[in-house]
Amino acid sequence: MNLAIEIENITKTYPGVLANSDVSISVNSGSIHAIVGENGAGKSTLMKILYGMIKPDSGSIQIFESNANMSSPKDAINLGIGMVHQHFMLAKNLTVLENIILGIDKPLLKNIKLSKYKSEIKKVMDLYSLNINLNQYIDELSVGEKQRVEIIKVLYRGAKILILDEPTAVLVPQEVKELFKNLKELKDKGVTILFISHKLDEVLEIADEISVMRSGQMIDTVMNNNVSKIQLAEMMIGKSLPTPPPRITSSEDEEVLSINNLSSIDEDGRTVFKNITFKVHKSEILGIAGVEGNGQKEVVESIIGIHPLDTGEVVFRGEDIKKQSTRERLESGISFIPEDRQLQAMIMDMNLTNNVIIGRQNIEKYKSSLGTVKTRNAAKESEKIISSFEVKTPSTNTLATALSGGNQQKFVVGRELEDNPSLLIASQPTRGIDIGAQSLIWEKLRNSRDEGLSVLLISADLEELIGLSDRIIVFYQGKLVKELDADKVSPEDLGGYMTGLKK
Ligand SMILES: Nc1ncnc2c1ncn2[C@@H]1O[C@H](COP(=O)(O)OP(=O)(O)OP(=O)(O)O)[C@@H](O)[C@H]1O
Ligand SMILES: [Mg+2]
Numbered sequence: 001m002n003l004a005i006e007i008e009n010i011t012k013t014y015p016g017v018l019a020n021s022d023v024s025i026s027v028n029s030g031s032i033h034a035i036v037g038e039n040g041a042g043k044s045t046l047m048k049i050l051y052g053m054i055k056p057d058s059g060s061i062q063i064f065e066s067n068a069n070m071s072s073p074k075d076a077i078n079l080g081i082g083m084v085h086q087h088f089m090l091a092k093n094l095t096v097l098e099n100i101i102l103g104i105d106k107p108l109l110k111n112i113k114l115s116k117y118k119s120e121i122k123k124v125m126d127l128y129s130l131n132i133n134l135n136q137y138i139d140e141l142s143v144g145e146k147q148r149v150e151i152i153k154v155l156y157r158g159a160k161i162l163i164l165d166e167p168t169a170v171l172v173p174q175e176v177k178e179l180f181k182n183l184k185e186l187k188d189k190g191v192t193i194l195f196i197s198h199k200l201d202e203v204l205e206i207a208d209e210i211s212v213m214r215s216g217q218m219i220d221t222v223m224n225n226n227v228s229k230i231q232l233a234e235m236m237i238g239k240s241l242p243t244p245p246p247r248i249t250s251s252e253d254e255e256v257l258s259i260n261n262l263s264s265i266d267e268d269g270r271t272v273f274k275n276i277t278f279k280v281h282k283s284e285i286l287g288i289a290g291v292e293g294n295g296q297k298e299v300v301e302s303i304i305g306i307h308p309l310d311t312g313e314v315v316f317r318g319e320d321i322k323k324q325s326t327r328e329r330l331e332s333g334i335s336f337i338p339e340d341r342q343l344q345a346m347i348m349d350m351n352l353t354n355n356v357i358i359g360r361q362n363i364e365k366y367k368s369s370l371g372t373v374k375t376r377n378a379a380k381e382s383e384k385i386i387s388s389f390e391v392k393t394p395s396t397n398t399l400a401t402a403l404s405g406g407n408q409q410k411f412v413v414g415r416e417l418e419d420n421p422s423l424l425i426a427s428q429p430t431r432g433i434d435i436g437a438q439s440l441i442w443e444k445l446r447n448s449r450d451e452g453l454s455v456l457l458i459s460a461d462l463e464e465l466i467g468l469s470d471r472i473i474v475f476y477q478g479k480l481v482k483e484l485d486a487d488k489v490s491p492e493d494l495g496g497y498m499t500g501l502k503k
Contacts, residue, residue, distance in 0.1 A: 002028070002029040002064070002065070003026050003027065003028060003029060003064075003065060004027050004028065004029040004030070004031075004064060004160070004161055005026070005050070005061070005062070005063060005161065005192065006025075006027075006061070006062040006065075007023060007024055007025045007026075007050065007059070008059055008060045008062075009023070009024055009058065009059040009060070010022070010024070010046065010059030010060075011023070011056060011058045011059055012042075012045055012057055014402065015394065016395075020042045020045050020056065021042075021216040021217050023059070023213070023216075025046075025211055025218055025221065026221075027194065028192070028208070028209070029064070029192050030190045030191070031187065031192060031208040032183060032193045032206055032207050032208050033192070033193065033194055033195065033209050033210075033211065034194075034196070034206070034207035035047075035195070035196050035210075035211050035212075036196070036198070036200065036210060036232065037213035037214055037219075038236055038237055038434040038436055039392065039404050039405070039406025039407050039409075039410070039432075039433060040392035040403075040404040040407050041213040041215065041216065042215075042217075043165070043213055044165055044404065044405065046213070047083065047163050047196065049061075050076070050163065050194075051070075051073055051083045052071060052072050052073045052074070052081075055071065063081065063161070064079075064160075077158070080159055081159060081160075081163065082155065082159030082161065082162050082163065083154070083163040083164075084147065084150045084151055084154065084162070084163070084164050084165075084167060085165065086166050086167070086170070086432075087342065088147065089150075090149060090150065091138065092138045093137065093138070093139065094137070094138060095134065096134045096135070096136055096137075096138065096149050097114065097117065097118060097134040099149060099153065100152060100153045101117050101121075104157075120156070122134075124152060124156050127189065128155060128182070128185055128186055128189055130182055132145060132152065142175070142293065143170050143171060144171055144172075144174075144175030144178060147167060147170075148182070151182070155186075160190070160191060160192065161192045161194070162186065162192070162193045163194045164194065164196065165196045166198070166405070166432055167195070167197075168197055168202055169197075169431050169432050173462070173495065174291065174499070180202075183206060184206075198406070198432065198433065198434050200435065201229065203232070204224060204227075208223070208224055209221055209222065209224065210224060210227065210232065212236055214235075214236065214237075214238065219235055220235060233435055236434065236436070237435065241436065242439070244439070247470075249283065249450045250283070251281045251282065251283045251284035251470055252281055252282040252452075254281060255279045255282075255315075256281060256316070256317060256422055256423055257279065257315070257423055257456065258279045258280075258313075259299070259303070259313075259314060260277055260312055260315065261275055261277055262275075262276040262302060262311070262312030262314070263276070263309070263310050263311045263312055264302060264310050265310050272295055272298050272307075272478060273296075273475075273478040274478050274479055275480075276295075276299055276479075276480050277480070278480060278483075280423065280454045280455075282452055283450065283451075283452050283453070283454070284455070284470050284471070285445070285449050285457055285468055286455070286457065286469065286471055286472075287457045287459065287465040287466075287468065287469030287472040287486060288300070288456065288458045288472070289465055289472055289473070289474045289475070289494055289498050290474060291476075291498050291499060292460070294475045294477060294478065294498075295475050295477070295478035295479070296458060297427075299475070300425055302314070303329075303425060303456070304425060305321075305324065305326040316332070316333075316422075316423065317333070327359070327362075331362065331363070333421050333422040334421060334422070334425065335416040335417070335421035335423070336425045336427075337413055337416050337424070337425070337427055338427055339458070341408050342408070345412045346400045346408060346411075346412060347400065348399070348400045350399065350400060351396065351397045351399055351400070352382045352385075352386070352391075352397070352400060352403075352411060353375060353381075353396045353397065354375075355382075355400055355411070355415070356378045356381045356385070356415055356418075357373050357375075361373055365377050365381075366378055381415075383396055384418070385411060385414035385415055385418060386411070386414075389410045389413065389437075389440070389444070390410070390440060391403070391407050391410045391411050391414065392404065393407060405432045406432050406434055409429075409431060409432055410433065410437055410441070413441055413444075417444060421453065422453070423454045424445075424453055424454070424455045424456070425458075426445070426458070426459075427458045427459075428461075429445070429457070430459075430461070438464075442464070462491040462494055462495065463491065465494070466489060466491065467486075468486075469486040470486055471483060472485075472494065474494070476497065476498065476500050481500075481503070484497075
């Protein structure tokens with residue numbers, strides 16, 4: 001088989017970090033090659049080097065068996081390499097068509113013949129069996145569809161090698177299925193795919209070969225049919241994972257959060273959610289299941305006050321907090337892990353210590369009489385988070401953006417658990433986190449729950465939802481359609497309620 005990519009002896013250091021250490025890897029043309037490894041192992045760094053975004057300190061790359069000297073993504077694109085970023089880079093208020101041709105420096109945009117572009121793009125879509133309405137606005141698309149636009153965009157630019165860094169982290173199970181169908185089609189047409197994921201079941205489903213990285217080094221590359229999930233996990237984290245013990249404590253009767261008859265109608269008169277009623281008890285994890293877009297995200301946002309309500313009550317520890325500001329709610333003992341860490345949870349070009357303080361400037365610990373903040377206390381706090389959540393970073397002064405994605409996530413979870421909240425609203429708390437760190441976070445959440453914390457858990461990972469929750473409620477078309485005992489439900493059943501097939 002021909003080689004599409006040959007990476008030889010790549011090394012890349014950052015101050016205090018050896019991100020890639022003498023990494024070599026060969027990728028067969030027309031194959032799907034997965035890269036797995038714990039958070040901070042160096043996967044994204046390697047992909048950014050391959051895409052010309054970062055220059056390595058040393059080492060060489062061959063693309064289709066010729067030397068590749070890349071100093072920018074432009075060079076990579078010219079060599080037939082395309083990358084779909086985890087945070088999509090689409091312009092929301094433009095159509096699919098406009099987004100795909102955006103930035104192509106052929107004729108000036110105002111003079112272009114849209115119909116010519118349209119037929120060229122249609123050809124690409126037909127060739128690879130990818131379907132999307134070119135006239136739709138990006139705003140109107142689901143996450144899976146936006147990702148498809150990104151893929152079509154790079155294929156239209158001639159990509160024969162496709163880099164996907166954690167493409168499934170943002171997708172619901174149905175969308176993952178659709179993506180995998182598309183990837184197999186692309187592979188059959190000769191496209192080479194590099195695929196990064198923390199979900200080992202997915203990797204085993206889609207990849208031909210799997211490379212494992214650890215601490216900046218390439219540990220091994222194995223054929224898919226020669227490896228089990230457990231072996232893969234052990235190669236990744238160097239040890240096997242403990243199975244969680246069954247719960248021995250139980251939830252208390254006290255209602256920490258009581259949601260009564262919540263409804264919300266949007267500007268166009270459509271129901272966002274309707275007559276939602278549920279309770280979260282002290283020492284309980286209540287899971288919320290639902291395919292994206294069924295109202296659950298908005299219900300949760302209305303609890304912390306960032307989504308408007310039309311009717312209903314949000315009772316937290318006996319008091320209706322509906323009229324309180326978001327800040328008052330957060331200061332009164334509600335913690336929030338938003339689903340998008342980079343947009344909502346951290347300020348990326350601030351260091352970790354300052355990221356501990358944001359939104360908490362008024363807390364006793366950080367507020368000084370002079371109207372400034374007590375940075376020293378925050379530095380202590382951030383040190384504590386780094387050690388107890390095993391966040392990989394050289395120091396508390398490191399900028400958030402210099403952490404690997406999974407380590408940013410671990411830091412946010414640690415911060416939100418730090419101040420002993422009464423209620424934690426956790427949206428996708430382990431998204432992008434490696435299996436070792438995931439089991440650490442699960443353990444922390446279970447322990448906090450056993451010590452009295454109430455958790456409202458929203459997760460697209462059904463295994464996580466079932467494994468962590470005490471009870472699960474299911475949202476479908478803006479309504480709460482089912483309550484289930486987490487001990488007695490299978491992922492298939494849960495999926496059935498989520499898609500409306502089961503009632
Ligand atoms: N711009 C940067 N400045 C300093 N250090 C960086 C920078 N980018 C990455 N690093 C460091 O390099 C190491 C590898 O990071 P990388 O993002 O490649 O990990 P990863 O394997 O993709 O992890 P994850 O699974 O969490 O996404 C990490 O320790 C990270 O902190
Ligand atoms: Mg990464």
